[in-house]
Structures are given as C-alpha cells and as structure tokens.
Amino acid sequence: MPGTDGGAAVQRSTLRQQIADALRDEILSGRLEPGQEFTVKEIAEQYGVSATPVREALVDLSGQGLLDSAQHRGFRVHEYSLADYRGMIEARSLVTDGIFRGLVANADVHHATPAALAGVRRRGEEAARAASAGDLNVLIGYDLRFWRELSALFGNPYLSDFFHRLRVQSWMYAVSHLRRVDDLRGHLWSGHCLLVDALADRDARAAQDIVTAYNADSLALVERLAAR
CATH class of the missing domain: 1.20.120.530 (GntR ligand-binding domain-like)
Known part of the structure; x- marks a missing residue:
C-alpha cells in the first residue's frame, strides 16, 4: 500500500538522521577520535538498528567531510590539519x-x-x-x-x-x-x-x-x- 511504504520511508529517514546526529555528537565530543575506524556492523550493533539506516547515515557524514570511506574496512573519522x-x-x-x-x-x-x-x-x-x-x-x-x-x-x-x-x-x-x-x-x-x-x-x-x-x-x- 502506498501509505505503508511512505510511512516506512519517513521512519527510515528519521532514523538515518538520528544516527547521523548521534555520531556527529560522538565526533564533536571527542569520543570518536580523528583516524578512528569502525564498520557499519559495529555502529548498527551499538545502536541496536539495522545496517541500512546506519550505512546511509555514514554516507551522509562522509559527504559533510566528517568521515572517510575506508575501502574494505568501513569508515574512518576524517583527520583535518x-x-x-x-x-x-x-x-x-x-x-x-x-x-x-x-x-x-x-x-x-x-x-x-x-x-x-x-x-x-x-x-x-x-x-x-x-x-x-x-x-x-x-x-x-x-x-x-x-x-x-x-x-x-x-x-x-x-x-x-x-x-x-x-x-x-x-x-x-x-x-x-x-x-x-x-x-x-x-x-x-x-x-x-x-x-x-x-x-x-x-x-x-x-x-x-x-x-x-x-x-x-x-x-x-x-x-x-x-x-x-
């Protein structure tokens, strides 16, 4: 049903933003340090959610310059000079x-x-x-x-x-x-x-x-x- 699909999309989008905001706060608080690596699975387990919104959130943060994609290893907190x-x-x-x-x-x-x-x-x-x-x-x-x-x-x-x-x-x-x-x-x-x-x-x-x-x-x- 269209209504059901739309609701699921909104819920996933909201969860994606919540995870992105939480991880940004982790970075700004220093709990996630520059150069630190982690995987989608690790973050999904930490927050008790599925991998899809986590992956989307990490891609968003990468686009904002906060994370780098570490090929075959997940993601890494960006190191600015x-x-x-x-x-x-x-x-x-x-x-x-x-x-x-x-x-x-x-x-x-x-x-x-x-x-x-x-x-x-x-x-x-x-x-x-x-x-x-x-x-x-x-x-x-x-x-x-x-x-x-x-x-x-x-x-x-x-x-x-x-x-x-x-x-x-x-x-x-x-x-x-x-x-x-x-x-x-x-x-x-x-x-x-x-x-x-x-x-x-x-x-x-x-x-x-x-x-x-x-x-x-x-x-x-x-x-x-x-x-x-």
Whole structure:
C-alpha cells in the first residue's frame, strides 16, 4: 500500500538522521577520535538498528567531510590539519562578512527583525554561559545552534548549510586540541550577545570586527595547543 511504504520511508529517514546526529555528537565530543575506524556492523550493533539506516547515515557524514570511506574496512573519522583549520577560519570570515552586510543593509528583506534577533540572542546567552563555565560539550551544541539561527536570517539555505558545515568541521578539528586543556574557563569565546547587539544596532563593521577578533583568538589558541 502506498501509505505503508511512505510511512516506512519517513521512519527510515528519521532514523538515518538520528544516527547521523548521534555520531556527529560522538565526533564533536571527542569520543570518536580523528583516524578512528569502525564498520557499519559495529555502529548498527551499538545502536541496536539495522545496517541500512546506519550505512546511509555514514554516507551522509562522509559527504559533510566528517568521515572517510575506508575501502574494505568501513569508515574512518576524517583527520583535518592545522592548515585546513586556517582555511576554515578564513572561509568563515568571508561568509560572516557577507551575511552581516546583507542583514544590516536589508534587515526587513532578511527578516532580521528585533524579535528574530532577540531569539538568536537567547541562544547566544546559553552559549556564553557555557563558554564562561568552560563546558565545551554544552558550548558546542549552543554555539552551532546560535550560528545556524543567525545565518538562517539571511534567507539563503545553501549559504546557511555551507556555513554550518564549516562550523562543524572547525569544531571537529579544534576539539581534539581543546580536550587537552584541564580548565577551559577564560579560553572559550563568549561574545555571542555582543555580536547580536551590534547587528541589532545595524553596525555590520562592528559585528565583523567582533568576529575577526574571535577568529584570531581561536586560531592562536589552537596553534599553541597544536604545537605542544
């Protein structure tokens, strides 16, 4: 029956996304480390599901640059280099500059209303609290949601998806170094609300200056940790 087939497809798609999200969280938490290999069977057994949605989820994560297909051995967590991270930071800066200019110049067109920015700011407050506490796991979750919601105001889903992927990949590289720090308080960026306030004041230059300083500090910290 068509209804039955459609329901099964939706259920499988949902399971596929749930597995992909769970594995992404495992990578960002550092529980799955760069270079670590695993098979579809191992993941299927871990989550108690069939191989099909697992394989689909792993292929999705490979397309996002988080995994590599290891021929005849399954999959491997991708290993980014410091040079890759520098490139990500540069790309992030170019994207945010365009987004900020667009939001400020055409706030009504891009739905950057005070109410919308207030919603993003609340997410930023949660991220800032986690950063100040040095809670990396909580910070990553709220930080990704903050930037996802902020970039979505621009109204271009292709740009928003690309930027989100950059954020995930850069966290993926940075987290392997940040985990070596016993106490991260004072090391993590907590300027989310300052950024939203600058955009609310329609000051794209100030917003980009905040992000430029943030990127420079993040890169300097990761470079120091990578050199150890």
